[in-house]
Amino acid sequence: MSRWRGLQASLRAARGSLRGTQRDAWPRGHAPWSRSLSASTALRNDFFKDLETQLAAARKKASDALPGSSWSPFEANPNLPPERADIVIVGGGVVGWSIAYWLKQKERVREGVRVLVVEKDLTYSQASTVLSAGGIRQQFSLPENIHLSLASAHFMRNINEHLGVLNEDPVDLQFNHSGYLFLATEKAAHIMEENYSTQRKAGAEVSLLSPDQLRGKFPWINTDGVALASYGLQNEGWFDPWTLLNAFRRKAISMGAIQCCGEVTDFKYTTKRILTSNGDEMDLRRIKSVKVQLPGSLQYQPVECAIVVNAAGASSARLTEMLGVGYGGDAAGTQLPVEPRKRYVYVVHCPDGPGLDTPFVIDYSGVYFRREGLGGNYIAGTSPEEGEEPDASNLEVDHQFFEDKVWPSLAHRVPAFEKLKVTSAWAGFYDYNTFDQNAIIGTHPLVTNMYFATGFSGHGLQHAPAAGRSVAELILDGNFTTLDLSGLDFRRILAREPMLERNIV
Ligand SMILES: Cc1cc2nc3c(=O)[nH]c(=O)nc-3n(C[C@H](O)[C@H](O)[C@H](O)COP(=O)(O)OP(=O)(O)OC[C@H]3O[C@@H](n4cnc5c(N)ncnc54)[C@H](O)[C@@H]3O)c2cc1C
Numbered sequence: 001m002s003r004w005r006g007l008q009a010s011l012r013a014a015r016g017s018l019r020g021t022q023r024d025a026w027p028r029g030h031a032p033w034s035r036s037l038s039a040s041t042a043l044r045n046d047f048f049k050d051l052e053t054q055l056a057a058a059r060k061k062a063s064d065a066l067p068g069s070s071w072s073p074f075e076a077n078p079n080l081p082p083e084r085a086d087i088v089i090v091g092g093g094v095v096g097w098s099i100a101y102w103l104k105q106k107e108r109v110r111e112g113v114r115v116l117v118v119e120k121d122l123t124y125s126q127a128s129t130v131l132s133a134g135g136i137r138q139q140f141s142l143p144e145n146i147h148l149s150l151a152s153a154h155f156m157r158n159i160n161e162h163l164g165v166l167n168e169d170p171v172d173l174q175f176n177h178s179g180y181l182f183l184a185t186e187k188a189a190h191i192m193e194e195n196y197s198t199q200r201k202a203g204a205e206v207s208l209l210s211p212d213q214l215r216g217k218f219p220w221i222n223t224d225g226v227a228l229a230s231y232g233l234q235n236e237g238w239f240d241p242w243t244l245l246n247a248f249r250r251k252a253i254s255m256g257a258i259q260c261c262g263e264v265t266d267f268k269y270t271t272k273r274i275l276t277s278n279g280d281e282m283d284l285r286r287i288k289s290v291k292v293q294l295p296g297s298l299q300y301q302p303v304e305c306a307i308v309v310n311a312a313g314a315s316s317a318r319l320t321e322m323l324g325v326g327y328g329g330d331a332a333g334t335q336l337p338v339e340p341r342k343r344y345v346y347v348v349h350c351p352d353g354p355g356l357d358t359p360f361v362i363d364y365s366g367v368y369f370r371r372e373g374l375g376g377n378y379i380a381g382t383s384p385e386e387g388e389e390p391d392a393s394n395l396e397v398d399h400q401f402f403e404d405k406v407w408p409s410l411a412h413r414v415p416a417f418e419k420l421k422v423t424s425a426w427a428g429f430y431d432y433n434t435f436d437q438n439a440i441i442g443t444h445p446l447v448t449n450m451y452f453a454t455g456f457s458g459h460g461l462q463h464a465p466a467a468g469r470s471v472a473e474l475i476l477d478g479n480f481t482t483l484d485l486s487g488l489d490f491r492r493i494l495a496r497e498p499m500l501e502r503n504i505v
Contacts, residue, residue, distance in 0.1 A: 079261060086306050091316070097252055118303075128460065142500075208230050210228070217231075263293045272284045285446060307475060317336040346402045442474060
């Protein structure tokens with residue numbers, strides 16, 4: 001029996017005993033309310049005292065049923081998730097809500113699939129989605145990533161056909177169409193050419209520019225050290241991440257997806273020992289229910305489910321640890337290689353900086369910048385060197401990092417940036433895949449009903465629309481039907497065969 005049912009049974013029992021007490025204390029015709037008021041003051045006081053005692057006992061029973069809870073037996077808690085869902089998505093960031101939307105979109109019978117999205121922080125104060133730079137590009141080196149970007153760009157072009165809700169405002173992503181501009185040194189120019197050819201083959205519109213062409217197009221750029229540049233002609237730019245997340249959420253909820261604010265803190269699962277063809281013994285796990293802890297409370301609700309989707313972003317490895325994955329030998333010992341890595345974004349003001357035609361520039365040093373609105377504002381940043389990762393236990397900004405690692409390259413590339421002012425800054429967590437900096441999409445070989453959609457490492461926002469569709473296909477159709485993302489599943493990690501992306505920002 002679930003705790004909720006147990007609780008209801010205790011309540012019924014408590015209410016029954018309350019009624020029993022009233023009957024026992026005052027035989028028919030002698031109940032205090034049938035007497036005259038003046039004659040019965042003492043009795044009435046006793047009655048209320050007794051009632052209070054009974055109520056206190058009922059409350060205690062209820063709170064015993066939910067350990068540590070301050071739940072009152074006479075108020076239903078509207079924030080409790082349902083007792084059962086077909087699919088529980090852990091993480092209500094852009095990836096989680098995109099999956100929820102596509103699951104509802106693809107269900108064959110209306111209300112046929114009960115989808116629950118569990119999000120621990122509805123303010124999204126630390127979610128990668130809302131702290132991202134909002135960019136989308138086609139310029140990747142892996143065909144999978146290029147196809148994901150192209151499909152997502154197509155989705156965003158037609159966003160209101162997908163995410164429009166009757167009688168609600170249309171979605172305005174505030175999309176800024178502008179190409180990414182990658183710069184390469186002499187040494188790396190051949191890699192840029194190879195990437196360009198992969199991108200063209202995949203259908204992306206990209207052009208290569210010589211330093212002369214670069215100067216002609218963007219006269220404010222200093223081309224020192226640049227041997228080649230690649231510039232996106234279509235389907236690139238930046239947009240408002242919060243609007244995309246909310247649009248997915250609003251639409252999915254309008255289609256029947258359920259939202260719950262709570263944290264998944266544990267799973268109930270069964271284990272079955274199997275013998276592999278090599279004669280090794282392995283434990284297959286199957287999740288039966290997720291434990292959802294309500295915010296600011298010890299109250300929790302187990303939710304029985306058939307499938308769990310791990311869309312918990314930078315925290316997704318914690319979920320697999322709860323299942324015992326990452327401990328023990330062989331496959332069971334292989335951890336989900338996703339961890340939070342802190343990245344700073346600096347907002348700078350430079351009245352003499354480049355204007356409306358500023359692309360999203362990725363310097364060969366790793367430093368990037370783009371316009372932020374009009375009026376001489378830009379955002380800029382870079383990833384730290386391997387081994388110099390900042391402390392990821394908080395989201396504090398290191399301002400010295402801008403002085404030491406960002407500004408010198410900015411000023412070198414755009415001399416106008418010699419004079420600028422940092423007006424604000426923030427930090428966010430990359431959902432960083434330490435194995436090969438690419439998404440992990442699909443199931444785990446040992447956890448039969450958990451699907452991953454995590455590890456996007458700095459390109460999850462732009463890939464969310466297409467990745468969400470792919471995960472929904474995998475769950476409902478049993479295989480990928482639009483984009484073949486089978487190369488991105490967990491098996492590559494077990495096989496130690498990385499899918500390295502060369503254009504990581
Ligand atoms: C500074 C920065 C710049 C970026 N720039 C870009 C960019 O330009 N373009 C791009 O495409 N991507 C960019 N990214 C990456 C992108 O933001 C992420 O890849 C993407 O947002 C991941 O989405 P998500 O939904 O998986 O994660 P999140 O948005 O982090 O959502 C995961 C959610 O899961 C919730 N959660 C975690 N654990 C639990 C639990 N146990 N129970 C319940 N809820 C839980 C969290 O509260 C969180 O809200 C950037 C990231 C950063 C930090």
